[in-house]
Amino acid sequence: MSRVADLLFANRVWKSVFRHGYPSNPRNRAEVMFQNVFLHIQSVKVFKRSLKVSATFGLGLILAYLFLLLTLTGFLLMFYYVPEVHRAYADMKDLEFAVSFGVVLRNMHRWAAHAMVLFTFLHMARVFFTGAYKAPREFNWVIGIILLIITLFLSLSGYLLPWDQLAYWAITIVSNLIRTTPPADIMGAGASYLVLGGTQIGQNTLIRFYVMHVFGLPAICGLLMVVHFWRIRKDGGLARPDESNIPLR
Numbered sequence: 708m709s710r711v712a713d714l715l716f717a718n719r720v721w722k723s724v725f726r727h728g729y730p731s732n733p734r735n736r737a738e739v740m741f742q743n744v745f746l747h748i749q750s751v752k753v754f755k756r757s758l759k760v761s762a763t764f765g766l767g768l769i770l771a772y773l774f775l776l777l778t779l780t781g782f783l784l785m786f787y788y789v790p791e792v793h794r795a796y797a798d799m800k801d802l803e804f805a806v807s808f809g810v811v812l813r814n815m816h817r818w819a820a821h822a823m824v825l826f827t828f829l830h831m832a833r834v835f836f837t838g839a840y841k842a843p844r845e846f847n848w849v850i851g852i853i854l855l856i857i858t859l860f861l862s863l864s865g866y867l868l869p870w871d872q873l874a875y876w877a878i879t880i881v882s883n884l885i886r887t888t889p890p891a892d893i894m895g896a897g898a899s900y901l902v903l904g905g906t907q908i909g910q911n912t913l914i915r916f917y918v919m920h921v922f923g924l925p926a927i928c929g930l931l932m933v934v935h936f937w938r939i940r941k942d943g944g945l946a947r948p949d950e951s952n953i954p955l956r
């Protein structure tokens with residue numbers, strides 16, 4: 708190793724953070740992945756076929772990045788938006804016309820949300836058409852379905868927050884649907900009461916949707932994404948043709 712590399716990597720501070728040596732041999736290259744909390748989610752060895760763009764089209768990863776982008780832009784939007792019926796609409800207008808780069812922030816959040824719904828369906832189609840939902844990956848398919856439902860509920864709950872006419876009437880329709888669609892129809896008016904926090908849309912509805920949108924649903928989504936990724940590793944990596952020799956785990 709050169710003197711500069713020695714100076715950078717062969718000192719106590721560097722070694723207190725990175726326990727492995729310089730990744731110049733296969734063992735150290737593997738240790739880089741094992742010993743890093745952010746990288747250890749990646750497999751040290753992958754099948755050559757899984758690296759081809761056409762194996763996944765990167766659709767799952769695009770979804771993970773969209774979720775990160777939505778979390779970041781959503782976090783910044785929370786500095787300006789107050790979930791109060793007399794303020795919510797005005798706050799959205801302020802974001803559009805008064806806050807520096809507010810309109811960029813809001814549109815990044817909105818377009819990323821639309822893209823997430825679109826890419827979830829594309830990813831699902833890729834998994835379906837490559838038969839990747841079959842054993843031993845049925846459980847991950849079910850986790851995926853729950854992720855799809857949560858993604859749709861995240862979109863719906865976000866739709867109410869601008870508190871405009873579109874939002875108001877969309878939630879009116881949804882709460883009526885919930886009241887009349889099985890299995891929630893057993894609860895009758897109780898079902899829409901649960902969603903609206905009353906008999907009609909108002910402050911109680913806004914705060915319920917807000918809490919679910921900024922905390923409840925993203926927390927469940929993030930947790931399930933971790934399980935989804937972990938499960939890909941446990942199922943023997945990405946699906947590929949003829950896996951008859953892979954034992955069920």
Ligand code: HEM
Binds near residue numbers: 771831834847850858
């Ligand atoms: C928030 C939504 C989701 C995220 C972030 C996500 C992420 C991922 C990632 C990163 C992969 C690795 C390979 C790839 O890029 O395709 C993957 C694989 C997989 N996903 Fe998803 N996914 C999501 C939703 C879904 C949905 C809706 C389904 C199906 C209902 C699903 C079922 C699967 C299955 C079965 C695999 C394994 C595929 C294989 O082995 O080839 N996922 N997912």
